[in-house]
Amino acid sequence: MEIAQGVHSIGQDAGGHVRCFLVDGGDRLTLVDTLWDADGHRITEEIRRIGRKVTELAHIVLTHGHRSHLGGLAALKEMSGAEVLCHGWEADIVEGDRTAQPVPIVPMRPLRAYLRVYPLQLGAALGVDGHRPCRVDAMLADGDRVGPLRVLHAPGHTPGHLAFYWPERRVLFTGDAVVTYPLLAPGWPAFTLNRKQACASLCRLTELRVDVAAVGHGDAITTAAADRLLSLTEVAHDQWNG
Numbered sequence: 751m752e753i754a755q756g757v758h759s760i761g762q763d764a765g766g767h768v769r770c771f772l773v774d775g776g777d778r779l780t781l782v783d784t785l786w787d788a789d790g791h792r793i794t795e796e797i798r799r800i801g802r803k804v805t806e807l808a809h810i811v812l813t814h815g816h817r818s819h820l821g822g823l824a825a826l827k828e829m830s831g832a833e834v835l836c837h838g839w840e841a842d843i844v845e846g847d848r849t850a851q852p853v854p855i856v857p858m859r860p861l862r863a864y865l866r867v868y869p870l871q872l873g874a875a876l877g878v879d880g881h882r883p884c885r886v887d888a889m890l891a892d893g894d895r896v897g898p899l900r901v902l903h904a905p906g907h908t909p910g911h912l913a914f915y916w917p918e919r920r921v922l923f924t925g926d927a928v929v930t931y932p933l934l935a936p937g938w939p940a941f942t943l944n945r946k947q948a949c950a951s952l953c954r955l956t957e958l959r960v961d962v963a964a965v966g967h968g969d970a971i972t973t974a975a976a977d978r979l980l981s982l983t984e985v986a987h988d989q990w991n992g
């Protein structure tokens with residue numbers, strides 16, 4: 751599904767209605783995250799559907815090292831030869847040398863909404879169901895450019911969490927700093943390691959006043975994105991920053 755010109759959203763129910771994004775700036779392709787499935791088939795199908803070849807995928811950028819976003823990484827790198835890029839703090843997790851920090855086992859509130867995510871939370875709490883490790887080619891830092899995207903360091907969910915911004919399209923890839931599944935939230939509370947940092951990052955992302963917010967879990971925000979991010983920032987500040 752094309753959520754903005756040249757931005758294709760690909761999703762699946764597993765991994766908490768996780769989403770990844772194929773970015774077509776007219777030249778070679780860039781992929782933001784890789785979904786849950788280990789074979790990457792939804793992504794390769796989308797590449798072919800838009801009339802491109804898998805080998806035209808030049809870069810795979812990762813928002814962070816959580817299982818839901820790393821599923822297809824190793825397979826896609828093998829098929830495409832794409833460069834894999836992420837923040838240095840996440841790189842050894844991606845490469846399989848360190849496991850992601852466990853999350854709390856207590857179910858998130860409101861229970862009615864978050865019960866659907868609980869199997870995933872339990873897996874992350876117990877550190878089971880890892881991804882297939884994959885070599886990282888280069889580290890990203892705030893201000894870097896990859897294809898048409900600008901790199902924004904947006905820590906909080908994890909220390910090396912990145913967001914990406916396509917200024918010409920006014921599209922922001924928030925990673926897990928914003929989710930719309932199972933409800934609109936400044937990330938899933940139990941998965942957010944540092945809430946103060948998450949608030950500060952969200953403020954910074956909100957200031958971009960984007961047209962589209964492509965989020966890590968659930969459908970992208972394609973209408974009134976700037977205002978909805980602003981109200982979310984206020985919620986996050988009230989709940990998480992005292």
Ligand SMILES: [Zn+2]
Nearest residue numbers: 816907926941
């Ligand atoms: Zn995450």
Ligand SMILES: [Zn+2]
Nearest residue numbers: 816818926966
């Ligand atoms: Zn996630």
